[in-house]
Amino acid sequence: MKILLIGATGLLGNAVAKELEGKHEIIRAARHNADVEVDITKPDSIKRMFEQVGKVDAVISATGHAHFGALEEITPELNEESIESKLKGQVNLVLLGMDHVNDDGSFTLTTGVIMDEPILHGASSAMANGAVKSFAKSAAIEMPRGIRINSVSGTVFQESPEGLRAYFPGFDPIPVSKAALAFRKSVEGAQTGQSYEIY
Ligand SMILES: NC(=O)c1ccc[n+]([C@@H]2O[C@H](COP(=O)([O-])OP(=O)(O)OC[C@H]3O[C@@H](n4cnc5c(N)ncnc54)[C@H](OP(=O)(O)O)[C@@H]3O)[C@@H](O)[C@H]2O)c1
Numbered sequence: 230m231k232i233l234l235i236g237a238t239g240l241l242g243n244a245v246a247k248e249l250e251g252k253h254e255i256i257r258a259a260r261h262n263a264d265v266e267v268d269i270t271k272p273d274s275i276k277r278m279f280e281q282v283g284k285v286d287a288v289i290s291a292t293g294h295a296h297f298g299a300l301e302e303i304t305p306e307l308n309e310e311s312i313e314s315k316l317k318g319q320v321n322l323v324l325l326g327m328d329h330v331n332d333d334g335s336f337t338l339t340t341g342v343i344m345d346e347p348i349l350h351g352a353s354s355a356m357a358n359g360a361v362k363s364f365a366k367s368a369a370i371e372m373p374r375g376i377r378i379n380s381v382s383g384t385v386f387q388e389s390p391e392g393l394r395a396y397f398p399g400f401d402p403i404p405v406s407k408a409a410l411a412f413r414k415s416v417e418g419a420q421t422g423q424s425y426e427i428y
Pocket of ligand 1: 238241259262270339384389
């Protein structure tokens with residue numbers, strides 16, 4: 230399959246690429262140092278990426294920035310960061326990418342454990358994750374030409390920086406390779422409308 234992987238240079242993206250390379254052709258996308266440059270917060274940039282890449286069999290989003298901060302200190306502007314990137318960025322990959330995906334292809338988006346298990350300073354991220362999960366579940370019943378859509382929610386990864394892991398006291402971190410398996414399940418399997426929760 231020809232697979233467009235957005236966020237390919239990050240921790241999760243690298244693990245997903247490792248899981249899929251060899252068997253598939255992977256086109257790596259990110260804002261910097263990738264095969265194709267894209268900023269998912271900018272619809273024009275997403276359109277340019279799809280025009281550049283042409284038709285693909287699968288689109289994987291392993292990206293999406295979300296704001297972490299105490300609820301009382303979240304301003305509308307800070308919350309917008311989560312909406313613009315993790316939520317709208319990923320949703321726009323689907324809305325603008327649908328015509329560039331071959332029949333029976335797939336989209337796989339990224340959410341995260343905070344949507345199910347609240348942590349301090351996680352409200353803005355939880356909002357975006359929950360919205361992406363709901364979008365994927367709902368969009369699945371209307372996707373054209375047999376195209377499938379799923380989302381993957383990992384808990385914190387063992388390989389994440391200590392500063393990030395500190396937000397998750399008492400959580401059991403998983404190897405990022407375990408989350409990457411769910412992307413393979415989504416791309417190579419037949420399921421749609423699923424939220425793979427790797428906790
Ligand atoms: N780390 C964890 O423990 C964990 C656990 C569960 C879920 N997640 C979720 O998994 C996703 C990836 O996390 P990660 O830890 O792999 O992050 P990461 O290492 O910081 O990687 C982020 C990737 O996304 C790209 N990116 C960032 N902003 C972008 C934009 N606006 N447009 C296009 N590409 C962009 C980055 O490259 P450029 O900077 O060059 O664009 C990079 O390739 C996030 O949504 C995160 O919430 C992470």
